[in-house]
Amino acid sequence: MLREDPRNGESAHRSSKKPKLSSKFITESDIRDEFSHHQPRVARINNGSFGSCPGSVLTAQRHWQLQFLCQPDAFYFNTLRHGITASRKIIKDLINADHVEEVSLVDNATTAAAIVLQRIGRSFAEGKFQKNDTVLMLHCAFQAVKKSIQAYVTRAGGSVIEVRLPFPVNSEEEIVFEFKKSIEEGKSNGRKIRLAIIDHITSMPSVVIPVKELVRICRAEGIEQVFVDAAHAIGSVKVDVKEVGADFYVSNLHKWFFCPPSVAFLYCKKSTSSSDVHHPVVSHEYGNGLPIESSWIGTRDYSSQLVVPAVLEFINRFEGGIDGIMKRNHDEVVKMGKMLAESWGTNLGTPPEMSAAMIMVGLPSRLCLNSEEDAVTLRSHLRDRYEVEVPIFHQVSKDGEEEVRDMGRFITGYVRISHQVYNTWKDYEKLRDAINQIVEDGKTCKMLYTE
């Protein structure tokens, strides 16, 4: 089978579920080795966008890829299906699903959104839904999901309600309040809300949403189905699909769960309607259930779906396993966020308990970040001049809203910093110093653009 990494002297027999009780946890130098393929000079504090994958998992992936190239027919007939089922079983346990048939592997949350929304589109087309029946989403939903709603819901005659969440946010109550308000507005005019799409952790700006509470509200309000877009969740916050209670729940494993690009799971609660969910790329497996359909969508490289067991091994080399990793990531990112906010005289975008392994930190207003273009310019500048990789959010000021200021001017820009096991303090110091330098030089975003 897969070759054990001999570097850290691990025994050949590792329990795949429980963290080791003996002293031999992964060391700092092991971690540096595992991520030695990362560009060393870059302060990589954007784990949220594209994730990260350790060397031992990449090795496992190569092994699968080579097996396919060596004898693809034998691989297809004898190996592939079992490998995918093994991964699905592990995920089922991790997320507390009841049945492995509820767990499908797809490329990413973007694909999962297409699967769920295409079904909504069909319901409109086939007359199951009426014109102007509604889909509800958060205003800051991921752009791909918004476009998917346009492609499959609006186009088919459905209408959309956007829930505007406050940012910066101070408490979960604010979110619950806005959510309930939007549902009321939606239900006035007699419209039926067919689907609510709720992020577990919003992308930009990043906030941990009280999904369990919101799903409960959806049920109480008679919303037919709930789809939780938890792209960032697994490996970042606790994921218990029964507790959350949604009909559909998707999370990417390549963001915070150390899988290579790309693999995600889509959980579909068993019900009468879950049988009519299909992968949009139709193969000969059409009609055999989403997990089987998704496990073969034509000849492709499925190796990233097969390394979940190797990932679990990796995770369990850390003290506390994934729980330990999540806690340390959270504690560190909050600590680093506070360090930056203090240095810049700004704020955090959320209270610590509403962040996971990412947090929004206000940028000094003197940067005059007043548009999307400014945010892109600053991000590129940080990458090219300072070797800092961090996404930037432009906060649009809203009339009448209380806004955060620093030194008399509004804070209109935030960085979304992340912490993953490979990060060190130096990464955040690099960002801190870069921003301080730009401010000290008296530069605004517009001036950076012309440089």
Add this chain to the structure above:
Amino acid sequence: MCHLITHFLEVESFFFCCSPGSFHRFSFPMASPLHDSPNAAVNGTSAVEAKSRLPKRSRLHADSSPPLFTPSDILSEFSHHDPTVARINNGSFGSCPSSVVSAQHDFQLQWLQQPDDFYFNQLQPKILQSRTIIKDLINADHVDEVSIVDNATTAAAIVLQQMAWGFAEGKFNHGDAAVMLHYAYGAVKKSVEAYVTRAGGCVFEVPLPFPANSVDEIVHEFRQALQRGKQNGRRVRLAVIDHVTSMPTVVIPVKELVTICREEGVDQVFVDAAHGIGCVDVDMKQIGADFYTSNLHKWYFCPPSVAFLYCKRSINNSDLHHPVVSHEYGNGLAIESAWIGTRDYSAQLVVPKALEFINRFEDGIDGIKKRNHESVVEMGKMLVEAWGTHLGCPPEMCSSMVMVGLPAYLGISSDRDALNLRTCLREKFGVEVPIYYRSPKDGEDGVVTGYARISYQVYNKVEDYYKFRDAINQLVHNAFTCASLPNS
């Protein structure tokens, strides 16, 4: 001096591989233009062949181009293939040389090193580069017409989803028709069910005779099917035509069928050429279809997986979308397909490397296609002679694959039997070849009911086919029939 050494090494390896009986002439891709035919003639390559091999416009640069591959180069390029297996099923999953795999690894590593930088600065230009190369290869007019997708299965979903919207939005009438070949690929049939039948369309299949005897038969059946489709004032909204059918494999006269479609007022024509590029001639303007898809990982030496979908520029095509919707939605299919969420796009980026690999064969892809075709026909004839059966089509109707009749004695009497026999060949004899069950027609008795689809690609050797020949002979000799297999 360098040149001479290279020359010397090539001659060395040329001789090394030419031990009597080990290689036939078709297993050499070419004689190097650096040395003359005397060496070639020693090993059975005809002098006529050596002289007539004029280099075509197959190189990117003139004199500084890398030398042509030697047989040992090829062995090395495919050294990751299981050496115990007679690999004569290139049609299903294709093959990829190690230099292209290596290039792919480089791109994968670049992504892992700094994904944001790769996403913002590298990915789109490199996909565009691949698309531009493909545009030239297939004689398309504009690079906008060329999108890169995972595989023909995905391309089918894209084209057919458009049909579903046509029905849903009232552009098409309930009952309007789609026409496809009876031998259309299983995934395409299901896609037609999912997107056309479900949306209210009617589907008509073109039955094709097999074994095939002539192109005229196909044309005749196609015309009949179109007539059926058009009955009762129906419009035929889409014709789905394979360029090279999968099972059983036959090369279809697509150009002629597309012309007929135009004459008969078919709205749109989609050519499923999964096996097209690297296997048959692929010229978009000549064929004239609205949509044309082909996998590059089957016969064009790309890793799994990458395919192109050509969409002729016309007002009808502005509404094509990738079903996985990203923030690029609405920017045109090519741009949509270039970003469908975070994934490994590296297979799409190595098309330039695959072209480099191909151009180290004499006459490039044209030379490869020609030699593959000639070799597979030669091997097919060898097998049918050994077994007393027949080919599934005349040589001019096959490409680099051909159907070879299996001895009736084996008693293949179902799809299940065919699959079981295939498994037996893989596990007991180390032969990988797909088997097709052809049910006997009324009145037919004692006929051949099983055909093997053999393929020939640059890594094959005559021993692969001898191994297969001997395996079947062994089974017959042992009085084996499919009835004796488990699960039959």
